[in-house]
Amino acid sequence: MATVKEFSVEEKLASLITLQKIESKLDEIKILKGELPMEVSDLEDEVQGLHARQNRIEEEINGIQEFINTKKNAITEADALIQKYEKQSANVKNSREFEAINKEIEMQQLEMKLAEKHIRDANEEVADKARLLEAAKKQIANKENTLKHKKEELDKIIASTEKEETAFSTSSNAAREKVDPRLLHSYDRIRKNYRNGLAVVPVLRDACGGCYNAIPPQRQSEIRQHKKIIVCENCGRILVDSDLNDSVEV
Template structure:
C-alpha cells in the first residue's frame, strides 16, 4: 500500500468512483443470487442433522433388537430349567424337596413372563422408532429434492455471472490499490451503513446523490476542484462532482 502516497486526491477520488461503480456491479450479481447461497447452506445443515437423527434412531432400533434377542435367549434358558425341575419333581423323596423344586419352577415361570413383557414393550418401542425413521427418511428425501433445485438455480446463476464477477473483482482490486488504507476503511464502513451500498455519490441538482441533502455552493466549488476528500454533512457519504462521476464507465 506504500505506493498510494504518490497518488493525488483527484486520482484517489477517481479510483473511489471506479471502485463504487464496480462494487455496484458486484452487488447486482449478489442480488441476482438472492438468498440462494444462504438457503443452500441451511438445507445442507438440515440434511446433515436429519442424517444424524436417522443414524441415531437406527442405532436405537438395533440396540432394542439386541435386547429382544437377549430376552428370547433368557426365555429359552428359563423354559429349559422348568422342564429340568419338572422332571426332577418326579423323583422327589419328601415335601421339602418338592416345595424347593416348585419354587424354582415358579421363579423361572415368572422370569419367562417378565422377559415376554420386556420383549412386548421393546417391540412396541421399535414400532414407534420405525415410524420416526420413516418420517426422517421422507424428510431427507424432500430436503434433498429442494437442495438439488436450489443448487441448480445457484449454479446456473454462477455459470452466467462467473466471468463478469471475476472481472469486476479484478477491477475492484486495481481501484483499491490507488487509495490509501484509511480512506478505504472509511469507504467500506460507509458502504455497510447503507442498504444500497453507496459510499461515493455525485452532487446532483445541488444535493447529495445519496441522501438528497442540500450542498452549499461554496462546498460544491471545493468538490469540483478535487483537492480534498469531502463528505456529506448529513449522511457521511464521499461527494464527487458529476463530471468526474460520469466520466467513468465500467465495462
C-alpha cells in the same frame, strides 16, 4: 532519489469513482445470488443434523432388538429348565424335594412372564421409534429435494456470473492499489455503513445521490472545482460532481 508522484484531488476522486463502480458491479452479482448461498449452507447443516438423528434412532432400535433377543433367549432357557424340573419331579423321593422342584418351576415361569412383558414393552418402544424413523426419513427426503433445487439455482447463477465476478474482483484489487490509503480507509468505513454499499455518490438534481439531502449551490460549486474531498453533511458519503462521475467508465 526517485520522486513520488503527488496525485491531484481530481485524480484521487476519479480512482475512488472507479473503485466504487467496480464494487457496485460486484454488489449487483451478490444481490443476484441473494440469500441462496446462506440458504444452501443452512439446508446442508440441517440435512446433516437429520441424518445424525436418523442414525441415532436406528442405533436405538438395534439396541432394543438386541434386548428383545436377550429376553427371548431367557424364555428359551427358562422353558428348558422347567422341562428339566418336570422330569425330575417324577423321580422325587419326598415331599421336600417335590416342593423345592415346584418352587424352581414357579420361579422359571415367573421369569418367562417377566421376560414376555419386557418383550411386549420393547416391541411398543420399537414401534414408536419406527414411526420417528419414518418421519425423519420423510423430512430428510423433503429437505434434500429442497437443497437440490436451491443448489441447482445457485449453480446456474454462479455459472452465468463467474467470469464477470472474477474479472470485477481482479479489477477491484487493481483499483484499490491506486486509491490513496487514507481515502481507501474512509471509503471502506462508509461503505460498510450502508446496505447498498455506496460510499462515493454524484450530486444529482442538486441533492446527494446517496441520501437525497439537498446540497447548497455554494457547496456544489466547491465539489465541481475538485480542490478538496467533500462529504455529505447528512450521510457522510463522499460527493463528486455528475460530470466527473459520468466520465469514469468501467
